Amino acid sequence: MQGKYQMMRQARIVLVAGVISIAAGTQGEVSGALTGLVGVVTQGQGGEKVSANSLPNVLENCPDAATWRNQRRGELLNLFQSRMYGRSPGASTNFQFEVTDVDTNALGGKAIRKQVLLRMFGVPVHLLVYLPAHATNPVPVFVIENFGGNHSLEPDPRIKIYERWTVDRKTLTGKISGPDESTRGKASKDWPLEMILSRGYAVATMPREDIEPDFADGWIHGIRGAWLKQSGRTTLAPDDWGAIGAWAFGLSRALDYLETDSSIDAKRAIAIGHSRLGKTALWAGALDERFAMVIANNSGEGGAALARRRSGETTALINKTFPHWFCANFKQYNDREDKLPFDQHELIALIAPRPVYVGSAKDDLWADPLGEFLGAKGAEPVYLLLGKPGLGVDKMPAENHPVGETIGYHIRSGGHSITPYDWKQYLNFADRHFKASPVNQVASSPSH
Numbered sequence: 001m002q003g004k005y006q007m008m009r010q011a012r013i014v015l016v017a018g019v020i021s022i023a024a025g026t027q028g029e030v031s032g033a034l035t036g037l038v039g040v041v042t043q044g045q046g047g048e049k050v051s052a053n054s055l056p057n058v059l060e061n062c063p064d065a066a067t068w069r070n071q072r073r074g075e076l077l078n079l080f081q082s083r084m085y086g087r088s089p090g091a092s093t094n095f096q097f098e099v100t101d102v103d104t105n106a107l108g109g110k111a112i113r114k115q116v117l118l119r120m121f122g123v124p125v126h127l128l129v130y131l132p133a134h135a136t137n138p139v140p141v142f143v144i145e146n147f148g149g150n151h152s153l154e155p156d157p158r159i160k161i162y163e164r165w166t167v168d169r170k171t172l173t174g175k176i177s178g179p180d181e182s183t184r185g186k187a188s189k190d191w192p193l194e195m196i197l198s199r200g201y202a203v204a205t206m207p208r209e210d211i212e213p214d215f216a217d218g219w220i221h222g223i224r225g226a227w228l229k230q231s232g233r234t235t236l237a238p239d240d241w242g243a244i245g246a247w248a249f250g251l252s253r254a255l256d257y258l259e260t261d262s263s264i265d266a267k268r269a270i271a272i273g274h275s276r277l278g279k280t281a282l283w284a285g286a287l288d289e290r291f292a293m294v295i296a297n298n299s300g301e302g303g304a305a306l307a308r309r310r311s312g313e314t315t316a317l318i319n320k321t322f323p324h325w326f327c328a329n330f331k332q333y334n335d336r337e338d339k340l341p342f343d344q345h346e347l348i349a350l351i352a353p354r355p356v357y358v359g360s361a362k363d364d365l366w367a368d369p370l371g372e373f374l375g376a377k378g379a380e381p382v383y384l385l386l387g388k389p390g391l392g393v394d395k396m397p398a399e400n401h402p403v404g405e406t407i408g409y410h411i412r413s414g415g416h417s418i419t420p421y422d423w424k425q426y427l428n429f430a431d432r433h434f435k436a437s438p439v440n441q442v443a444s445s446p447s448h
Contacts, residue, residue, distance in 0.1 A: 086327030140268030155185030300367030345378025
């Protein structure tokens with residue numbers, strides 16, 4: 001394992017046409033040089049070489065910023081919709097919300113907690129919002145879906161607990177589980193709420209299984225099933241949205257609500273997610289440009305990692321284990337990644353010029369940390385074209401040494417999880433771009 005990681009740390013990127021050297025040049029110089037950028041060459045970490053000839057050119061026939069905005073971005077977005085994530089419905093009028101609970105003394109007086117019932121195509125989705133209690137102005141917000149239910153964030157007995165879908169990891173089938181009081185606060189180590197709030201940010205979260213249960217037939221019980229029924233259809237088309245598209249749709253509907261909350265600065269909303277929900281955050285950010293920043297933690301295959309590396313989880317493996325995540329058309333690329341008309345650097349590029357951060361973990365080889373770094377680096381030409389600094393480095397950084405400018409990246413020690421270290425880097429990155437004001441919290445005992 002150590003030898004493999006040493007190879008990963010020694011990986012290099014070879015850029016065509018000297019892009020780094022012209023980053024500070026005129027727009028014409030940048031555009032001209034970037035036209036010749038075909039891709040990167042990667043070595044190490046057990047993945048296949050990705051040659052300059054095989055990685056799609058993110059700036060194909062795109063000589064300037066206007067062409068990116070008016071043509072190339074739309075071409076790439078259409079390819080991802082038709083071949084990978086599927087086509088999602090637009091913003092729906094079939095969306096309602098109701099604030100069902102407000103606690104102005106949450107977390108020992110450090111937070112205002114709101115519980116909001118969202119309805120997407122009639123399906124109830126439970127949104128939990130924490131706001132800094134002593135903020136004097138509207139605050140930026142992290143919008144994120146969770147794995148264990150809202151009650152898993154904090155052992156607060158006043159957070160409502162519901163029946164929820166759970167998945168048998170051996171059979172990959174789902175079942176409804178009754179409310180389990182013993183699971184309150186079970187995921188609290190992944191959610192340093194007081195740290196986030198003290199830095200001047202709100203958190204808005206909801207269970208992914210409210211939107212769609214995470215197993216092959218889960219769509220029948222979620223918003224895709226409700227949408228299909230309301231559309232008068234019984235089967236999904238090959239380019240209809242998959243579960244990741246449904247979860248991304250959920251992030252956008254949460255933002256619809258947050259735009260109505262005067263305590264939230266919805267123009268500084270951050271789509272963030274871990275693992276499969278990191279893939280979700282990237283896709284939500286590509287589709288919905290209202291998200292001012294996107295953060296993907298350990299997102300791997302189908303997220304930030306280059307598919308063509310075939311390192312860790314591959315296209316065939318992800319489609320076999322999770323056949324519901326992507327549209328049916330994506331399965332034609334099983335073991336045929338070189339036939340994909342795009343790669344994941346182009347997904348990240350769809351977020352430009354907005355800030356984006358990719359987080360990796362040293363031991364998370366299934367997610368291919370080097371592939372994630374290269375995905376972020378491969379998006380840099382679009383940021384430069386649009387007049388923004390990109391990642392700003394050519395080599396994968398040392399462990400626990402964050403890098404980047406408008407594109408951020410780190411690889412931390414440890415495995416597949418989202419940790420306080422990750423959150424600290426994401427808060428620092430958001431501070432640089434949003435300049436959020438820390439909140440002076442009152443000293444008090446927790447309310448639970």
